[in-house]
Amino acid sequence: MVREVRTVLDLKPYRKALALPGLRPLLLVSILARVPMAASAVVLTLHVVSLGYGYAAAGAVGGVMTVGSALGAPLLGRLVDRRGLRPVLLLTTIASAVFWLTAPHLSYPVLLGSVLFGGLLTLPVFSVVRQSIAALVPPERRRQAYALDSMSVEVSFMTGPALAVLLATTVSPEVTMFAIGAGMVLSGVILFVLNPPTRTVAEATAPGRPVARREWLTPRLIGLLAISVAGTLVLGGTDVSVVAVLREHGQVGWTGAVLTMWAAYSLVGGFAYGALSRPVSPLLLTVLLGLATIPVGLGGGRWWLLSLALLPAGALCAPTLAATADAVSRLVPASVRGEAMGLHGSAITVGVALGAPLAGAIIDTTSPAWGFAATGLLGTLTALLSLPLHPRRPRPRPTDPALIMKLAHSEREKSALTS
Known part of the structure; x- marks a missing residue:
């Protein structure tokens, strides 16, 4: 039994992936850079509320910034493809410094307008890291590398919001905003110095013509982006x-513990996914994530029952994100990989942005338990509707002369039998 488990979960690919030059520092920097980004939404909410506005106004600020991030990710990725990484890092680092240093002093109407540009020129850590992984890691090791990347996202989102709330409540939201700006500037400087490659040496030196968007933005890639939206819609x-469930049952104080357990399940699931001996389809993972989320609300209002109910869906979070990123990196040419990864990042952002208000609307009209069911069902259906966009690979034509003669002889025999 132990031997069977070892054959299914192989840890050697992880060791081989981490031994590749440049991957370890890239993953470490990605954790550092994502912590302030994970904290930004919480801090903006606390800041707007401290100005005397309600949570709807705070949500509007977060929504506008999300729109900016979704629009900016593919544009910045395209700029990386054409001009290189360092000019983009220089531009976004300066923009982040300006925004987070001035944002605490802006009135609400001015802040609402400026967050669009703040989101548009956000440091493109997510897409840059995933693009660099495709350049640093050979295809046979990318599944483990993207699994590690997804696990690093979970670590960042476990620590970022908690640190932000702690600093904002003990000092002030304004000081926390300055800290986020400092963190983003530091991350941009480290990435600028590290300058991770966005293409392999062979890809960078190989001659090639410009690739039109219609050539690489294929139905299959659109299907992968739809799957990414579906998966993160479920997460949001x-x-x-x-x-909502914990608040309804008077256990809102356990929210942090439940969300931490959910993130821990994702970490374990991401590690197991990378250790599997065979890859799993991102479509299948997304469908399973949606189906596993539907019954979570049946766990009741006790925090520990809710934590247990989240286990299957939580374990599928990081694998789903890793599988979609890996698939996108393999599907597009290296010359447009930055823009494609930007589109993937936008799809993730859009999914989260749609999932949260959708669940909120369902909860307001029914009950909190239906929030899980509705978003899980919608995520599942969205993933299944993308199925026609994933054509099966055509069977390879035989090239061996002996095999061709054998197939031809078999066809003649079939014709003789039918006649």
């Missing part, structure tokens, strides 16, 4: 539904 809805 789950986040809101957890808070």
